[in-house]
Amino acid sequence: MTALLSVRGLASGYGSVPVLDGLSFELDPGERIGVLGPNGGGKTTLFKALLGILPLLAGQIDSPGRFGYVPQTERSRLDYPVSALDVALMGALSRIAWWRPLGRTERRNAQTALARVGLGDQSEEQFGELSGGQRQRVLVARALVQDGPVLLLDEPFTGVDQPSAELLDRLLDGLVAEGRGVLIATHDLEQARRWDRVLCLNRRQIAFGPPEQVLTRAVLEETYGGEIVTLPSGSGEQVGILPPHHH
Amino acid sequence: MAHALADPWTQGFVQRAFFELALLGIVGSALGCWVLFYELSYGAESLAHSLFPGLVVAALAGIPLVLGAAGGVLVAAVAIAVFGRTPEIGRDTAIAVVITTLFGLGVLLALAPASPPGLNELLFGDLLGVSGTDLAIAAGLSVIVLTSLVLLHRQLLAVGFDRANAAAFGARPVLVDLALLGLLAAAIVIGVQGLGNLLVLAVLVGPAATARVVVTRRLLPMMCLATVIAIACGAGGLYLSYYAETAGGASVAGITLAVYLGVRLGAAAQASVARRFLANSRKRARSSSPGPSGGSLA
Numbered sequence: 001m002t003a004l005l006s007v008r009g010l011a012s013g014y015g016s017v018p019v020l021d022g023l024s025f026e027l028d029p030g031e032r033i034g035v036l037g038p039n040g041g042g043k044t045t046l047f048k049a050l051l052g053i054l055p056l057l058a059g060q061i062d063s064p065g066r067f068g069y070v071p072q073t074e075r076s077r078l079d080y081p082v083s084a085l086d087v088a089l090m091g092a093l094s095r096i097a098w099w100r101p102l103g104r105t106e107r108r109n110a111q112t113a114l115a116r117v118g119l120g121d122q123s124e125e126q127f128g129e130l131s132g133g134q135r136q137r138v139l140v141a142r143a144l145v146q147d148g149p150v151l152l153l154d155e156p157f158t159g160v161d162q163p164s165a166e167l168l169d170r171l172l173d174g175l176v177a178e179g180r181g182v183l184i185a186t187h188d189l190e191q192a193r194r195w196d197r198v199l200c201l202n203r204r205q206i207a208f209g210p211p212e213q214v215l216t217r218a219v220l221e222e223t224y225g226g227e228i229v230t231l232p233s234g235s236g237e238q239v240g241i242l243p244p245h246h247h
Numbered sequence: 248m249a250h251a252l253a254d255p256w257t258q259g260f261v262q263r264a265f266f267e268l269a270l271l272g273i274v275g276s277a278l279g280c281w282v283l284f285y286e287l288s289y290g291a292e293s294l295a296h297s298l299f300p301g302l303v304v305a306a307l308a309g310i311p312l313v314l315g316a317a318g319g320v321l322v323a324a325v326a327i328a329v330f331g332r333t334p335e336i337g338r339d340t341a342i343a344v345v346i347t348t349l350f351g352l353g354v355l356l357a358l359a360p361a362s363p364p365g366l367n368e369l370l371f372g373d374l375l376g377v378s379g380t381d382l383a384i385a386a387g388l389s390v391i392v393l394t395s396l397v398l399l400h401r402q403l404l405a406v407g408f409d410r411a412n413a414a415a416f417g418a419r420p421v422l423v424d425l426a427l428l429g430l431l432a433a434a435i436v437i438g439v440q441g442l443g444n445l446l447v448l449a450v451l452v453g454p455a456a457t458a459r460v461v462v463t464r465r466l467l468p469m470m471c472l473a474t475v476i477a478i479a480c481g482a483g484g485l486y487l488s489y490y491a492e493t494a495g496g497a498s499v500a501g502i503t504l505a506v507y508l509g510v511r512l513g514a515a516a517q518a519s520v521a522r523r524f525l526a527n528s529r530k531r532a533r534s535s536s537p538g539p540s541g542g543s544l545a
Contacts, residue, residue: 102401
């Protein structure tokens with residue numbers, strides 16, 4: 001099987017000093033990879049390097065060039081005068097010339113994407129007036145409109161209500177069934193254990209592989225440093241991480 | 248009364264002044280809304296100030312003022328865009344340094360022994376002295392600015408929504424910033440003949456800021472309301488100027504800002520009344536239902 005995305009020896013960062021160094025992994029069609037790491041460990045840097053927003057300081061990326069991207073929470077402003085549909089339509093920006101008006105096809109795609117995230121009836125609602133989970137779903141709809149073979153989701157489950165999280169989980173099932181590859185940054189170890197492979201980062205690559213092989217205590221300690229805790233459970237001890245602190 | 252209302256409009260110079268204000272109102276309102284969402288009010292004001300040396304150079308060289316203003320504004324816009332993007336300098340510092348330097352340069356040139364009199368016209372404009380040629384140039388620039396805003400709309404919307412990630416969606420934050428500053432420069436050139444470079448900002452930012460208090464959900468209605476406000480304030484300023492014999496540009500700017508303050512205070516008063524009403528109705532709801540320990544003591 002040919003990989004959708006292949007990364008060899010990647011180093012990237014803001015300016016000339018790498019924040020992230022020595023990454024090598026690949027993403028196959030229909031595969032879900034969990035990207036684990038502490039805050040500041042380089043998860044967002046990796047995504048921005050793949051997207052070409054941050055410079056590649058070393059290494060090589062083989063990608064289809066088109067991505068669907070869901071940035072971490074929204075940095076977008078809540079008082080901004082846009083509807084859910086306006087935001088979803090931003091996903092079409094890179095696919096048509098900047099001066100061309102939006103056509104019926106783009107509108108239909110955006111409407112379909114909103115329906116897919118369960119917001120088909122709320123497309124005219126003001127973005128800032130939606131709940132946090134709904135806003136996250138609008139941003140996922142925007143990534144669907146981008147229609148890339150690879151999706152990059154930066155902590156899509158953080159701060160999201162239970163119904164939105166379940167809907168997002170089912171949506172990811174559908175997307176990998178279509179043969180897309182998905183990279184998901186997360187702090188949820190239990191969730192990552194259910195995915196195909198995990199990539200552990202802490203400013204460099206700690207480990208990459210199937211969760212049952214990779215998510216050992218040693219790897220997690222190296223990935224998270226002091227943030228690690230041990231949880232007693234029925235089948236012996238289980239390792240977890242402290243809830244992330246966002247700044 | 249009707250005569251007093253109609254009288255000013257029989258004068259050609261009042262008609263031309265109003266046409267100039269209407270053009271500036273349409274362009275300024277559409278652009279002003281973007282200026283607010285891009286938090287560029289300070290940058291816009293600085294841009295207006297920094298075209299001063301361009302005006303002085305044009306006056307000295309005897310070329311049309313609009314050309315001088317365009318040149319001055321272009322230099323300032325590029326300097327602000329370039330230095331403002333340097334992380335170690337930052338936008339605020341870059342703007343402060345660039346405009347102080349350029350304004351100082353303008354004053355230096357203007358106070359030279361060879362410079363012509365009438366400097367206050369460059370600073371405050373001459374609304375009632377707007378000529379037909381000035382209007383034709385302003386109309387042409389207005390068409391260019393409005394067309395550009397329509398074409399750039401999606402890019403402006405995406406960058407304003409989430410600047411940090413806009414590039415991931417095919418938007419170009421640097422180009423959008425440059426384009427917006429360039430259009431702002433064009434709008435300032437439209438207005439500088441009538442209002443001067445110290446007052447033009449009132450008409451660029453004032454109506455948009457007023458409209459934003461009233462309309463918050465969608466951009467187009469906000470722009471339309473701002474245009475109506477700008478044109479109404481322009482007409483009001485002309486009446487004031489005609490009958491109270493006050494300076495034209497200052498009258499328009501004064502009324503624009505008075506309307507903004509009025510609407511702001513009105514909205515604040517309305518919000519405070521609504522809060523008090525809510526608090527009272529909650530208090531009533533509490534006192535009408537027996538409290539957890541209230542009944543047993545009596």
